Amino acid sequence: MTEKLSTKRNPPKWSLWFKGLDEWLLIFQKVSGALLALYLIGHTLIISTALNFGHPTPLTWEKIIGLIEGPQIIGNVHVGTIIEYLVALLVAVHGANGVRLILMQYFGWGLPKPERRTYPMVPSPKKRSQMAYKYLVIIVVVIFIVLASYVAFIG
Amino acid sequence: MSSAKADIKIEIKRRVFTFRVKRYDPKTNGYKWSEYKVEVTNRQTVLDALLKIKATQDATLAVRYSCRMGTCGSCAMVINGTPRLACETKPFELGTDVITVEPLSNLKPIKDLVTDMDDFFEKHKSVDPWLIRKDEKEQFEKLDTYYPQTEEQLLNYLEFSYCIKCGACYAACPMVFLNKNYLGPQALAAAYRWSADNRDEGYVLRLKVIDSDNGVWSCHYSGTCSKVCPKGVDPALAINLLKKSLLTGKPPAR
Numbered sequence: 001m002t003e004k005l006s007t008k009r010n011p012p013k014w015s016l017w018f019k020g021l022d023e024w025l026l027i028f029q030k031v032s033g034a035l036l037a038l039y040l041i042g043h044t045l046i047i048s049t050a051l052n053f054g055h056p057t058p059l060t061w062e063k064i065i066g067l068i069e070g071p072q073i074i075g076n077v078h079v080g081t082i083i084e085y086l087v088a089l090l091v092a093v094h095g096a097n098g099v100r101l102i103l104m105q106y107f108g109w110g111l112p113k114p115e116r117r118t119y120p121m122v123p124s125p126k127k128r129s130q131m132a133y134k135y136l137v138i139i140v141v142v143i144f145i146v147l148a149s150y151v152a153f154i155g
Numbered sequence: 156m157s158s159a160k161a162d163i164k165i166e167i168k169r170r171v172f173t174f175r176v177k178r179y180d181p182k183t184n185g186y187k188w189s190e191y192k193v194e195v196t197n198r199q200t201v202l203d204a205l206l207k208i209k210a211t212q213d214a215t216l217a218v219r220y221s222c223r224m225g226t227c228g229s230c231a232m233v234i235n236g237t238p239r240l241a242c243e244t245k246p247f248e249l250g251t252d253v254i255t256v257e258p259l260s261n262l263k264p265i266k267d268l269v270t271d272m273d274d275f276f277e278k279h280k281s282v283d284p285w286l287i288r289k290d291e292k293e294q295f296e297k298l299d300t301y302y303p304q305t306e307e308q309l310l311n312y313l314e315f316s317y318c319i320k321c322g323a324c325y326a327a328c329p330m331v332f333l334n335k336n337y338l339g340p341q342a343l344a345a346a347y348r349w350s351a352d353n354r355d356e357g358y359v360l361r362l363k364v365i366d367s368d369n370g371v372w373s374c375h376y377s378g379t380c381s382k383v384c385p386k387g388v389d390p391a392l393a394i395n396l397l398k399k400s401l402l403t404g405k406p407p408a409r
Contacts, residue, residue, distance in 0.1 A: 010270065012260040012332045015236045022378040026329070030375065101376065105398040112392065114314045121387030125378030
């Protein structure tokens with residue numbers, strides 16, 4: 001063949017992934033995981049610095065933490081409040097969905113048994129037990145958001 | 156009998172649809188969109204329309220097909236944003252006047268809607284998708300009786316044996332897009348299909364491919380594969396069952 005063939009694969013259809021609950025849970029899981037990993041690195045560095053790398057003094061702690069988390073935004077809301085709030089949300093999303101995946105993939109809870117196909121064919125992610133899992137994740141996250149918002153901004 | 160036949164009335168509707176076809180040109184190594192207006196009936200498929208375009212409007216349009224009845228898996232393409240079999244998709248049932256047709260994602264293009272399936276088939280082959288016995292010669296030289304199988308044992312893998320290797324799941328998988336070495340849903344479903352067969356003894360041999368970074372652990376369970384499968388194979392279930400087997404150390408139920 002004299003014609004040059006592409007070495008690149010055909011591009012994906014992004015729209016296909018933005019219309020399903022499973023796909024969104026995957027996106028949230030990956031993004032929250034990456035952000036939490038970044039946070040963990042930043043958190044370790046800042047706390048180490050604030051503790052003066054093994055030689056803590058009240059002065060260094062106050063200075064570093066005050067500099068990063070101290071600035072007031074509005075009322076009793078500080079930069080630190082927003083950071084903690086966002087971290088709590090990420091943990092809630094990552095944790096709730098992670099528990100779903102562990103229960104399903106390790107223990108097999110909610111996984112249907114393979115069966116003879118009958119029409120209309122319902123793929124396993126759309127079966128009742130799996131949908132219940134996903135709605136439960138959403139409910140847990142929403143409750144968490146409400147509670148976290150109350151604690152962070154009102155209580 | 157004749158009166159019963161007379162009662163059957165088949166209503167044929169006709170409508171002109173606009174087909175927007177994304178075509179890969181190997182000469183320029185780029186894509187272009189072509190637009191065709193075709194009249195189709197409510198009993199015709201997207202493949203029929205494409206063949207009509209090829210016959211009456213543009214003979215250069217390249218389409219791959221074979222059986223025209225959802226058995227061979229040659230005509231999978233992205234229709235209105237979702238990978239489907241062109242021979243099983245009716246324009247009337249899509250609900251749009253403009254129908255977009257694109258080559259399968261995650262596969263290299265050859266021309267227009269035709270994609271190179273080599274990588275896909277290589278991955279399928281890598282999981283040894285055939286009956287493996289500890290005694291290799293047994294089934295060819297000294298088989299005295301057939302391997303018995305009960306209905307219950309059959310149902311353990313039957314669902315996954317309907318795969319026609321069309322590549323729709325592979326094209327829909329976000330993880331194949333992110334990791335081009337990932338085996339993909341089809342190959343892993345095939346691995347489960349054979350490992351869950353009570354006549355097979357090759358599960359341990361397949362483990363080195365399945366239990367790897369490019370095996371089941373690249374799957375992060377978006378479930379898109381199962382949603383687009385035109386044959387209802389449910390590769391996501393197969394992958395989850397494989398993960399369960401690997402994590403608990405118990406081979407698939409057989």
